[in-house]
Amino acid sequence: MPFALITGGSKGIGQCIATELAARKYNLLLVARDASLLSAHASYVSEKYGIEAHYLALDLGQAGATQKLMDWIHSNNYNVGLLVNNAGYGLSGPFTKYNAEAHIEMMRVNMEVPVALTSALLPMLTKNAPSYILNIASSAAYQAVPGLSAYAASKAFILNFSRGLRHELKNTGVYVTAVSPGSTDTNFANRADVGPKALKTAEKVNMTPEAVAKIAVTALFNKKPEVITGFINKLGAFLVWLLPKKLAESTAASLYGL
Numbered sequence: 031m032p033f034a035l036i037t038g039g040s041k042g043i044g045q046c047i048a049t050e051l052a053a054r055k056y057n058l059l060l061v062a063r064d065a066s067l068l069s070a071h072a073s074y075v076s077e078k079y080g081i082e083a084h085y086l087a088l089d090l091g092q093a094g095a096t097q098k099l100m101d102w103i104h105s106n107n108y109n110v111g112l113l114v115n116n117a118g119y120g121l122s123g124p125f126t127k128y129n130a131e132a133h134i135e136m137m138r139v140n141m142e143v144p145v146a147l148t149s150a151l152l153p154m155l156t157k158n159a160p161s162y163i164l165n166i167a168s169s170a171a172y173q174a175v176p177g178l179s180a181y182a183a184s185k186a187f188i189l190n191f192s193r194g195l196r197h198e199l200k201n202t203g204v205y206v207t208a209v210s211p212g213s214t215d216t217n218f219a220n221r222a223d224v225g226p227k228a229l230k231t232a233e234k235v236n237m238t239p240e241a242v243a244k245i246a247v248t249a250l251f252n253k254k255p256e257v258i259t260g261f262i263n264k265l266g267a268f269l270v271w272l273l274p275k276k277l278a279e280s281t282a283a284s285l286y287g288l
């Protein structure tokens with residue numbers, strides 16, 4: 031069985047996707063910053079499912095990270111047949127709360143790394159066809175979100191990148207799926223420093239990362255182009271499409287206290 035490479039496989043949605051894939055007998059390559067969490071999950075899945083799981087502790091927000099990751103893959107001759115671009119985070123609050131470097135580092139993790147990894151791994155994925163790319167977008171990809179402006183824009187990028195690439199690769203046996211979770215009970219809100227009002231709303235509609243991962247992996251193997259997780263989030267995206275943009279944006283802004 032080829033390896034599935036999962037960025038952000040140490041916790042949250044990525045960790046649950048790793049478990050789902052291990053249950054389907056994929057060997058795993060897990061990448062994130064926290065070595066101890068990676069090591070614990072690699073041991074857990076390899077013992078429970080009898081698969082190989084290796085990990086690399088790496089900050090994907092640093093320049094040159096993709097090259098380091100590819101060097102690790104090549105030097106160990108890992109044969110990758112599935113790529114999950116899941117690592118990502120948000121920065122919430124007014125745009126001016128963060129300096130340009132912070133926004134750019136986030137954009138590197140959310141956009142640049144998925145594009146660079148896709149580019150570097152496509153020859154191997156094509157050779158291993160049928161093979162898969164799963165990109166984790168967000169319900170925030172469907173509208174501008176004041177209070178998460180750069181994050182939402184980065185997710186709109188990944189969603190449209192996925193759809194375009196899927197079309198380009200349609201005769202190669204490499205299938206691309208974008209999954210857009212809404213609020214999910216992970217460390218995301220904490221790291222994004224989401225304020226109390228948005229947090230309270232999120233808690234009412236939160237899905238579990240396990241449920242999101244199940245939907246994502248099912249969509250991937252069913253070769254779906256795009257899936258929004260859960261009824262509430264699907265309804266939200268439909269309303270955003272239906273309503274005047276200004277209304278959707280002012281509703282989001284009020285959630286983020288802007």
Ligand SMILES: NC(=O)c1ccc[n+]([C@@H]2O[C@H](COP(=O)([O-])OP(=O)(O)OC[C@H]3O[C@@H](n4cnc5c(N)ncnc54)[C@H](OP(=O)(O)O)[C@@H]3O)[C@@H](O)[C@H]2O)c1
Pocket residue numbers: 037038039040041042043044045061062063064067088089090091092116117118119120139166167168169210211212213214215216217218219221239
């Ligand atoms: N939770 C939500 O409400 C929600 C909604 C829509 C979309 N999403 C998307 O879902 C994906 C997974 O997020 P999550 O909710 O599972 O959040 P999470 O619990 O914070 O997990 C994020 C994962 O990405 C890794 N990561 C973050 N920054 C990294 C970096 N610089 N270098 C390497 N790895 C990094 C984290 O590991 P380390 O911290 O150890 O590096 C962790 O494994 C993200 O793309 C996020 O945008 C989440």
